[in-house]
Amino acid sequence: MPIDDTDRRILRQLQADPEESVVILAARAGVTGATFARRVEKMRETGVIRAIHDQVNWQALGYAVEVSLRFTLDKTEPRAFDEFIAAAREVPEVISIGTFLGQVDVRLLIIARDMPDYQRLYRDHILTLPHISDIEALMHVAQVKERQEVPL
Amino acid sequence: MTLELDEIDRALVRALCEDATQSAGALGRDYGLSQPATWRRIKRLREAGVFGPRRVDLNLEKLGFGVTVFLGIKLATKGRVSLENLERAVSAIPEVQTVQHVLGVYDYRLRVVAQDLPDFERVLRRRIMTLPGVGNVEANVLLSEERRIGPL
Numbered sequence: 489m490p491i492d493d494t495d496r497r498i499l500r501q502l503q504a505d506p507e508e509s510v511v512i513l514a515a516r517a518g519v520t521g522a523t524f525a526r527r528v529e530k531m532r533e534t535g536v537i538r539a540i541h542d543q544v545n546w547q548a549l550g551y552a553v554e555v556s557l558r559f560t561l562d563k564t565e566p567r568a569f570d571e572f573i574a575a576a577r578e579v580p581e582v583i584s585i586g587t588f589l590g591q592v593d594v595r596l597l598i599i600a601r602d603m604p605d606y607q608r609l610y611r612d613h614i615l616t617l618p619h620i621s622d623i624e625a626l627m628h629v630a631q632v633k634e635r636q637e638v639p640l
Numbered sequence: 641m642t643l644e645l646d647e648i649d650r651a652l653v654r655a656l657c658e659d660a661t662q663s664a665g666a667l668g669r670d671y672g673l674s675q676p677a678t679w680r681r682i683k684r685l686r687e688a689g690v691f692g693p694r695r696v697d698l699n700l701e702k703l704g705f706g707v708t709v710f711l712g713i714k715l716a717t718k719g720r721v722s723l724e725n726l727e728r729a730v731s732a733i734p735e736v737q738t739v740q741h742v743l744g745v746y747d748y749r750l751r752v753v754a755q756d757l758p759d760f761e762r763v764l765r766r767r768i769m770t771l772p773g774v775g776n777v778e779a780n781v782l783l784s785e786e787r788r789i790g791p792l
Contacts (some may be wrong), residue, residue, distance in 0.1 A: 491703070499698065506660075506694040538697040542656040544790060545692040548643060551791075556742065556749065580791040588710070590780030595710075599790065625744055626712075632727045632739035638698050638705060638753060639734035 491536060494519060496640045498527050499537075503637040506540055546583075551599040553606045553627070557614065558592040560622040568619035569594070579613045592624075643688050648673065650792045652681060653690060657789065660694050705753045707760055708782040711768065712746035716775030726773050735763045746778070 491499070497517040505513065514524035531537045546554070561568040569587065576582050576596055584597035598614070600606035614623075645653070648671050655667055668678035685691065700708065715721060723741075730750065731739055738751040750768075754760035768774065 499696070503696045503698075506696050534702075535699050536702050538699050539658065540660050540694065540696050541658055542653075542660040542694050543692040544653060544657060544792070545689055546790065548689040549645070550643075556740075577788070583788050583790040585786045585788065586710075587783045587785075588780040589783055591778060592710075592780045595780075626742040626746060626749060627744060628740055629743055630741040632741055632748075633731040633736065634693055634738060636695060636737040636751065638700065638703060638737070640703065 491531065494523075495527055495531060495536075498524055499531070499638075500640050502528065502540075503635065503640075546599045550601055552602055553600040555598050555600070555606065556626040556628065557596045557598060558624040558626070559594045559596070559617075559620055560591070561593045562619045562621045563593075565619050571618045572620070575617050579609075581609055581613075643690065645685075645690075645792075649681060649685060652678070653685065654789055654792055656682070656691070700753060704755055706756045707754050708785075709752045709754070709760055710780045710782060711748075711750040711752060711764075712778040712780075713748040713750060713768075713774055714745070714776040715747045715773050717773055721773030726771060729771050730768070733763070733767050735767070 494517075498513075498519065501513045501517045510524055511521050514521045517524060519527070528537065559572070561572055565571075572594060573585060573587075576585055576594075579598070581598045581600060582596050583599055584595075586595045586597075587593065588595065596614075598606075598609065600609050651671055652667060655662060655670070663675075664679040664682060665675040667673075667682075668675050671678070673681070700706075715726075726748075727739065727741075730736055730748070735752050735754055736750050737753055740749040741747070742749050752760065752763060752768075754763055764777070764779070769777065
């Protein structure tokens with residue numbers, strides 16, 4: 489079931505330019521359009537490709553501020569992770585929740601319309617999350633590399 | 641200037657952020673729209689910049705990548721290194737999936753994939769720590785990640 493070199497070539501081209509048409513991508517991968525489509529379908533079935541999905545450009549919808557909030561939780565409370573994450577899911581402006589092994593326990597990626605909106609969100613919906621022992625904020629200035637490709 | 645989306649627009653954006661390969665015909669049937677009407681709406685949303693880059697979500701484990709690590713990088717000699725050179729060099733490392741310029745306790749935030757921890761250590765020591773200007777580095781191993789749809 490592991491993928492072969494043809495699959496790798498297809499995935500490399502697909503990852504680099506997912507908006508491009510099958511015909512062009514197949515040519516770049518050196519296969520026919522039919523082979524390309526069949527291989528992609530097979531990799532979707534076997535779960536190698538989990539999804540090909542669009543992503544929202546929040547700036548276009550008026551959300552100019554993006555902040556990565558890094559939390560250390562109070563680990564003396566055994567249900568700290570579960571309760572914190574359940575509460576964070578209730579905040580619509582949270583667009584990603586990650587858990588970690590290291591100095592940071594949980595990271596929330598949040599978006600806001602502007603700084604006053606961020607301030608409101610932070611006070612009313614973030615500081616009120618349960619079991620926080622420390623918070624650090626990283627304000628996103630620019631996305632330098634964005635595609636999140638896997639090196640194949 | 642903020643774009644106003646109606647209920648159907650929001651539903652279409654949500655659907656395409658799950659699976660961008662759905663046809664306008666199939667999506668239209670879900671929301672009681674004709675194929676051409678759906679296609680026009682999607683075209684308008686794309687032209688308004690509502691979508692960022694499309695993403696191919698691959699199953700990392702099936703491709704032999706066992707670890708994802710987030711690195712916080714602090715510049716050692718601020719003002720003396722060329723940020724452009726550093727950004728170009730770090731973006732050229734295949735295992736570095738994303739690079740964000742941030743404001744806070746770190747200057748850059750990197751997402752790195754590797755086969756396992758020894759492979760990660762190799763990337764960190766040979767490719768990242770050797771870049772000019774890189775000072776303090778903090779690593780957090782990703783345990784779980786959950787994408788949320790956000791305030792749509």
